[in-house]
Amino acid sequence: MACFNLPQNLSLTEAINFCNRLWEAPPDTKYEFDFRRMGMVEPFTMAYVANEMKRFRKSKEDAQFTALNVQQHTYPAHMGFFKAFGLNHGNAPGQASGSSTYIPLTLLNVADIEQEAARRAVNPGDVIEEKASQIAQLLIRQSEGNLVDTLTFSIREIMRNVVEHSGSDFIEYCGQYWPSRNMVEVAILDVGNGVRYGLRDNPDLKISCDRDALHLALLPGISGKMYRGVRRRPNDAWQNSGFGLYMTSRICRAGGNFFIASNGAGLLLDATGKEDRVTSYQGTALRLRFNTQSLTNYDEMLTRFRREGYQAARQFSGDQAIEPSMASTMLSRDFQSK
Incomplete structure (x- = not known):
């Protein structure tokens, strides 16, 4: 035994x-x-x-x-x-109602998101953002403000990746807020195809392993759906431009850390640098950690990250660099009101 x-x-x-x-x-x-x-x-x-x-x-x-x-x-x-994991003990995922400081293991059906978006004639990103905002507000006990915006943006971008790239039927998430430590942790996981699969259609990327895929996915302007030759849709604010993971990891590193695992590879990033980890995980699993006291001036922070990211993308791709989309760098309510 x-x-x-x-x-x-x-x-x-x-x-x-x-x-x-x-x-x-x-x-x-x-x-x-x-x-x-x-x-x-x-x-x-x-x-x-x-x-x-x-x-x-x-x-x-x-x-x-x-x-x-x-x-x-x-x-x-x-x-x-x-x-x-199949043991008949305790609550089932999603059964507990949660509280002002935690969200239990919860499953979100991707098909339900897509059906609701179709019913309301909106982009799935709008439905995901509403869910992300609910999660953010519940965790940090605020209805608005810099921290809610920052957390909403990051959760939305991770969930968008699951819907748009992974092929997973479910998004699994949970979270915890520790007021005494000024720390928020959000976990978002899927059992889909993984990051490398999501980048497979980009002909400019030469990816030999899942580790390389993780490192590439966190660079600004790297996408499996947006690359040289793909027509930019000027009226589509939700068109993927490869800045979501980059922006989210930058936010986490500013006051915490960011971890991602996909199909055997793992990468941990914080303010001091990055560290590769060997994992067994199949699919994609992410951990976002924020120090709530360090995340201030949301608009200024995202504007700076967006500018620096585009400058970095131009170093990689020159004049062919894809400019970051509005959806990949701010909340939908910010650009819908302009």
Whole structure:
């Protein structure tokens, strides 16, 4: 029987290492998971580990799985962690109503977004932005202001990528606000095709591995849908121009950090630089962390990032650089009112 002990501190590093060990283990007919030592958990690591354990179980349909010592873990049970990977314990994802400081594991159906957009004759980006704003307002207990705008923008851009590129049926998300630490964490995951697949149609990109795809995707002006030869639609504010991930990662690095994993590759960015991580994750998983005290002057910050990003894009592509779209650099309400 293969036995796995969940780490005491389910931090980002420990969660990645645990899941990597899971997939490196020799095949067996019985698997035992002991949660006795598991202490601190975070929104992203809960979602990340739950998705990997669910995938692991599905890959071994004939094996027997046992979970030990789960009763004392009331927080992850309430958040939907255990049922997310198939254990009949606690709430199901989306069952808990959440509170003013957290959002439980929640699944958002991509088809529902597209159907609502069609029904209202709007772009799916408008529907996603409304959902992103609800998440932001719930987490930080404010209805407006720089922090709501910043968080809304970042959540929207990640969710847009899932709908436009991933092929995933669902967007999974959760979050936590720690007022004593002035910290917000948002996790957004999918089990789609991954970042490299989303860039596949761009003939100017030579991508040999998923690590390269991650590094390219975070550069300004890099897109699988917008490149030299694609006609720019002047009246389409939502046309993808490859600045969403760049802008979001810059925002996170300004007062926290940004992590992305896709099909075995991982990349952690903060104010000091970037660090590659080897992961087992299939699909795309992102963690956004903000220090709420450092995010001020939203308009000025995004304008500066947009200007610097376009200057960088021109260094890569010269006069062929694609200018950032309005949707990739601000909230829809900002450009609809102009």
